[in-house]
Amino acid sequence: MSEVHVHGVTHAAERAAIEEAGARAVVHGELAAVVGDAAPDTRAADLARRHWKVLEAIAATATVLPVRFGTVMAGDAAVADELLAPDHDALRARLERFEGTVQLTVKGTYDEAALMRSIVEGSPEIARLRGRVRGLSEAAGHFDRIRLGEMVAGAVEQARQQDAARLLEHLDAHAIDRRVEPATGTDGAVNAAFLVERDRTAAFGRALDAAAKELAGRVELRVIGPLPPYSFASEEAAAWA
Amino acid sequence: MAVNAAPSGYLERPRPSGLADVIEIILDKGIVIDAYVRVSLIGIELITIDARIVIASVDTYLRFAEAVNRLNIADDGSQGLPELMETVTQGGAKSKTKGALEGVKEKLPGGGGDDDDKGTRRKRTTSSRSRSRSSGDDE
Numbered sequence: 001m002s003e004v005h006v007h008g009v010t011h012a013a014e015r016a017a018i019e020e021a022g023a024r025a026v027v028h029g030e031l032a033a034v035v036g037d038a039a040p041d042t043r044a045a046d047l048a049r050r051h052w053k054v055l056e057a058i059a060a061t062a063t064v065l066p067v068r069f070g071t072v073m074a075g076d077a078a079v080a081d082e083l084l085a086p087d088h089d090a091l092r093a094r095l096e097r098f099e100g101t102v103q104l105t106v107k108g109t110y111d112e113a114a115l116m117r118s119i120v121e122g123s124p125e126i127a128r129l130r131g132r133v134r135g136l137s138e139a140a141g142h143f144d145r146i147r148l149g150e151m152v153a154g155a156v157e158q159a160r161q162q163d164a165a166r167l168l169e170h171l172d173a174h175a176i177d178r179r180v181e182p183a184t185g186t187d188g189a190v191n192a193a194f195l196v197e198r199d200r201t202a203a204f205g206r207a208l209d210a211a212a213k214e215l216a217g218r219v220e221l222r223v224i225g226p227l228p229p230y231s232f233a234s235e236e237a238a239a240w241a
Numbered sequence: 242m243a244v245n246a247a248p249s250g251y252l253e254r255p256r257p258s259g260l261a262d263v264i265e266i267i268l269d270k271g272i273v274i275d276a277y278v279r280v281s282l283i284g285i286e287l288i289t290i291d292a293r294i295v296i297a298s299v300d301t302y303l304r305f306a307e308a309v310n311r312l313n314i315a316d317d318g319s320q321g322l323p324e325l326m327e328t329v330t331q332g333g334a335k336s337k338t339k340g341a342l343e344g345v346k347e348k349l350p351g352g353g354g355d356d357d358d359k360g361t362r363r364k365r366t367t368s369s370r371s372r373s374r375s376s377g378d379d380e
Contacts, residue, residue, distance in 0.1 A: 006274065045260060052263045066271035073274070083274055094272075105266055116309045130309050149302025152309055184265060186301055191265075224262055230270040 003038040005047070006071045006079060007054050008228060009091050010034060010064040021057035022050075026076045028084035031091055034058065035079055038072050059228045063099050065091065066228040098233065101176060101195050102226035104204060108167065108189035108219040110159075115187075115218065119155040126151050156186075163219055164190040170211035174204040179231045189219045193231035201226065 007023060012032045018025040025032040034054060051069050058064045073079050084091070120127050129148045133141045160183055167190055172178065175194035183191045196204045205223075212221045 009272070048263055048267065049260065052267060066267070068269070068271040068273050069267045071274055105262075107262070112308055113312065116305075117312055117314065120309055120312060120314060126309070127314075133306065134310055145306040146299055146302045148309065149299075149304065149306035152305040153302060156305070186304065193266075224266065227266065228271075230266055233272055234270045 002075055003072050004035040004075060004079060005038050005051065006067045006073055006083070007034040007036060007051050008058065008064045008066050009084070009095065010058060010062055011095065014058065014062045014064070017058050017062050021054045023054045023058075024076075026079045026084070028080045029088050031084050031088060031095075033067075033079045033084055034064065035073075035076065055228050059102060059226055063095060063101070064228045065095055065098065065233050066230050068234075094233070098195075098229050100198050101229060102198050102201065103193050103229045103231060104175075104196050104201065104223055104225040105191070105193045105227065105231070106167065106171070106208065106221060106223050107191050108163065108183070108215065108221045109185075110156075110187045110189045110219055111217065112187050115156065115159060116152070118218070119152055119159065123151070123155060126155065160189055163215060164192065166214060167211050167219075167221070168192070170207045170214070171204065174200060174207050177232060181231065195229055195232050196226075198226070 004024075004026075010018070010032055012025075012027045012030050015025040015027065015032055018032060018034050021034075023034045023036050026035055027033075036050060036054065048069060055064055055066055073083065120130060126148065129144060129151065133144045133148050136144065164180060164183075168178070168180070171192075171194060175196050177195040178192055180190075180192045183189055194204065208221065208223060215221065
């Protein structure tokens with residue numbers, strides 16, 4: 001009996017798509033679990049890549065519920081008997097809820113020079129402190145510098161909220177649902193997941209183009225997807241458990 | 242509408258996703274199968290924490306201070322800004338200022354150190370891991 005990674009759950013009819021994605025299907029009733037063999041000593045980073053690739057490939061054409069990355073079960077029989085059989089109807093209902101939808105994740109990165117410039121220009125207080133710090137030696141200006149940086153950090157946070165709002169204004173009309181997640185890194189501007197009807201992704205893309213035009217020179221946008229509904233299926237899971 | 246049926250530039254040319262993107266999107270998301278064993282993902286968690294932690298720290302403040310100091314703004318702020326902006330945007334500043342996040346990304350694909358010894362064993366650490374997650378998110 002060999003352990004398997006459970007990547008996701010989809011319709012039994014998607015067996016071909018699962019195999020094409022480089023995974024195996026464990027079928028029970030109307031459902032198929034997407035599994036891969038759990039080779040010992042595989043690096044976590046490689047596991048993450050594999051999990052991603054498999055589900056991304058399936059999501060290109062089918063609806064698939066992502067199972068939390070890192071889930072391992074005892075073997076195919078356990079997947080069928082302990083996951084698909086007891087939760088068959090609940091899983092199917094959840095799958096149906098996401099039918100015909102994909103997740104598109106939009107990330108924005110600041111052009112930091114442009115952002116800093118707008119912050120200095122927008123705040124006389126920051127501009128003043130900046131002027132003072134520039135005239136001081138590294139040692140003499142240390143605490144002023146920290147204070148300046150802290151004020152800038154506050155202004156960055158404000159800018160994030162404003163820029164995220166501008167982006168959402170363009171995109172919300174084209175999505176069924178969305179989650180705004182924390183932007184990461186010091187240059188992260190926005191990080192939002194959108195649940196979009198598969199046949200409306202082109203319209204979503206055009207709205208994204210318009211948003212990109214509006215934010216040009218300040219925020220660079222990119223889109224990741226179509227993906228399985230990672231950011232949306234998890235909340236369901238909490239309610240379900 | 243009929244006139245610009247042009248497809249979206251973004252969706253036509255999706256960027257390949259780096260591992261940092263992948264991890265950020267998949268980690269702690271998706272259906273939880275109750276009480277099942279998990280792979281140990283310690284290396285990966287550290288990477289994500291790195292990416293999330295930086296904003297409210299003295300290091301970040303100093304970096305931001307340096308970034309605003311580097312700007313070439315006339316002190317009265319009245320002249321030539323658009324042009325300057327072009328120069329700064331296209332010049333060296335960009336590559337410098339990406340530092341914090343890029344560092345995290347680049348650490349990943351090569352991997353090497355942190356994340357390769359965990360493999361698929363070490364399962365019983367799992368529930369404490371998922372508990373610690375929610376507190377981590379709040380920070």
